[in-house]
Amino acid sequence: MIEVLDPRGQAMSLARPSAPTRPRDPSHPVVGFMDNGKYNVHALITELGQLLSETDLLKQGAQVKKPVTSKAAPDELLAELARECDWVINGVGD
Amino acid sequence: MEQRGVATITLCTEPFVKQASTIAEMMDMPGLAIIPVAHLAREDVGQDQIHQIALDVQARVNAILNRPERQSAQTQVTSPKPEILHAAGLLQAIELFYERGWTDGLPVVPPTPTQVQAMLASVPRDPQEVVACIPPRQGLATVERIAVNAVMAGCLPGHLPVVIAAVQAMTEDRFGLRAIQSSTHSIAPLLIVNGAVTKRLDINGGSNAFGPGWRSNATISRAIRLILMNIGGSIAGLSDKSTFGHPGKYTYCIAENEAANPWEPLHVERGLPGDASAVTLFAAEAPQNISDHASGTASGLLSTIAGSMISLGSSKLGEMLLVLGPEHAAIIAGDGWSKADVRHYLFEKARLPFEKLKSWGDFLGIADLWPHWWNLTDAHARVPVVRRPEDILIIVAGGAGTRSMWVPGVYAPLSRSVTRAITEM
Numbered sequence: 063m064i065e066v067l068d069p070r071g072q073a074m075s076l077a078r079p080s081a082p083t084r085p086r087d088p089s090h091p092v093v094g095f096m097d098n099g100k101y102n103v104h105a106l107i108t109e110l111g112q113l114l115s116e117t118d119l120l121k122q123g124a125q126v127k128k129p130v131t132s133k134a135a136p137d138e139l140l141a142e143l144a145r146e147c148d149w150v151i152n153g154v155g156d
Numbered sequence: 157m158e159q160r161g162v163a164t165i166t167l168c169t170e171p172f173v174k175q176a177s178t179i180a181e182m183m184d185m186p187g188l189a190i191i192p193v194a195h196l197a198r199e200d201v202g203q204d205q206i207h208q209i210a211l212d213v214q215a216r217v218n219a220i221l222n223r224p225e226r227q228s229a230q231t232q233v234t235s236p237k238p239e240i241l242h243a244a245g246l247l248q249a250i251e252l253f254y255e256r257g258w259t260d261g262l263p264v265v266p267p268t269p270t271q272v273q274a275m276l277a278s279v280p281r282d283p284q285e286v287v288a289c290i291p292p293r294q295g296l297a298t299v300e301r302i303a304v305n306a307v308m309a310g311c312l313p314g315h316l317p318v319v320i321a322a323v324q325a326m327t328e329d330r331f332g333l334r335a336i337q338s339s340t341h342s343i344a345p346l347l348i349v350n351g352a353v354t355k356r357l358d359i360n361g362g363s364n365a366f367g368p369g370w371r372s373n374a375t376i377s378r379a380i381r382l383i384l385m386n387i388g389g390s391i392a393g394l395s396d397k398s399t400f401g402h403p404g405k406y407t408y409c410i411a412e413n414e415a416a417n418p419w420e421p422l423h424v425e426r427g428l429p430g431d432a433s434a435v436t437l438f439a440a441e442a443p444q445n446i447s448d449h450a451s452g453t454a455s456g457l458l459s460t461i462a463g464s465m466i467s468l469g470s471s472k473l474g475e476m477l478l479v480l481g482p483e484h485a486a487i488i489a490g491d492g493w494s495k496a497d498v499r500h501y502l503f504e505k506a507r508l509p510f511e512k513l514k515s516w517g518d519f520l521g522i523a524d525l526w527p528h529w530w531n532l533t534d535a536h537a538r539v540p541v542v543r544r545p546e547d548i549l550i551i552v553a554g555g556a557g558t559r560s561m562w563v564p565g566v567y568a569p570l571s572r573s574v575t576r577a578i579t580e581m
Contacts, residue, residue, distance in 0.1 A: 066249045066266045068239035069258055069308060069386040071301035074294040075184065091221060096157075101197040102206060106167075109210035114217060132335035132570050144160040149221065152157070153167025154193055155176055156340075 094123035094147035096139075099131040103154050110151070123147040158185055165189040165220055167213060171397075175338065178394045182293040191216045240269070253308070257391065260381050260406055264308035275303040278313035279320065279580050287320055288327035291334040293389025297323055301387055302379075309379035314357055315372060317580045318435055319379045322347055325437040325576035326380070332571035336439050337390045340397055343566055344404035345384075346440040346477070347377050348551060350423035351433030353578050354411035361411030363555025365479075366443055377409035402442065410553050416482035417552035418489035425495070426575040438477055438549065438573040441470065443561040448484070454491035457484055458498060461560060462505035465541055468512060470564040475547045475573055477563040478502070481554040499545035507538035543568060 243249035249266035283300035423434035
């Protein structure tokens, strides 16, 4: 019998705040959009934003575009969305 | 956004839903809302199709908005010490690692505590020191965990400082490791080693520099791959969705052939002293051969090289690596050309006609990355393959023969090469 060590190790915890960053109105959540810059995504989320707004069940928030498709969005962009939105729809991953 | 307390809905095409959910689980976000959508990143997708996709997404978004709020994930704290497993013998341990999905497809050396201790003895560091955090799993690469993977790769204890320096280099933000770990692109971190360490560890920069046959080249880079998989959670087919993969994902490491280099080596260009040892990480496609058995002048040879670097489908506007064979380097330097001269020549000559580029679909997506000085309205313009001469990295490697290699990188500004000194030797 031999002993061997697990190669994976601990992962950094990504603890999230337990409360939203702004007061919520559950009946009319603010939905923002993050465009990852891929082809036709701007057209899709613009169309989707219009459709969702027509239902009168939510408010449309900011629509931002990532500067670099495959990299994480910069902090200031995330902060802008977090200040304003209850939900953020992002995409399109492919 | 989730870390900021904002719920998200992620849209992705069907083949990438599993990747998205796998990475979400790795990042303490089980149950992340993911909506599959039809593939739309094509110029022939019209407004009617986009409207239909938006209608489909709208119905799913409404359902998600109306469901009970998810609970925030709790902080996960696990033991920092490696878990110990038991196997009947070495062969059984090899099979156990296959079963757990902890290999690159080749058998690993079972990392026994004795071997890991021997590896750790080669560096004066606390084994629990966190060297880096590896995406997408956000795995903590402690010195000890790096050593476990280095043993598995077949490294000798003397290799560990090179592996640690490479881990530090590839986790610098400008290297863009998160995207490299999960992209459909066929890219792998290429390790270029410079300085005295190449002789001390017999890292090959001569004949067959890209392999096979040298233990140091093979195992140091294999350790990086195992670290990316096991600590970083880059699992082929799940979190790693490379369309084709890359032979260099098994191992991809060369030394610069400094004895045959008529110019200053790469690490000196990057500001390190000549007697330092260093490793440069470059996110690279596969190396591509350039044959020129006839040219006897710098301009003739570089004309061949420039012609080889022009191809429509490979990534543009990032860095490119030119690996000059010693015989080609001697011809160019013999004509009195410096590295800077080579870069400027290639920047001017390795260009694509705009008319061709316009037919390349990717051009539409990255048009805003082209240099500001380039006139997008000039149909006769010739467009460089990099944004500036400095983005052509030049090293000398390989053995006898009138050949060189060029190695495309990835889009700027996704990834920039990073050079790191190797200390603790």
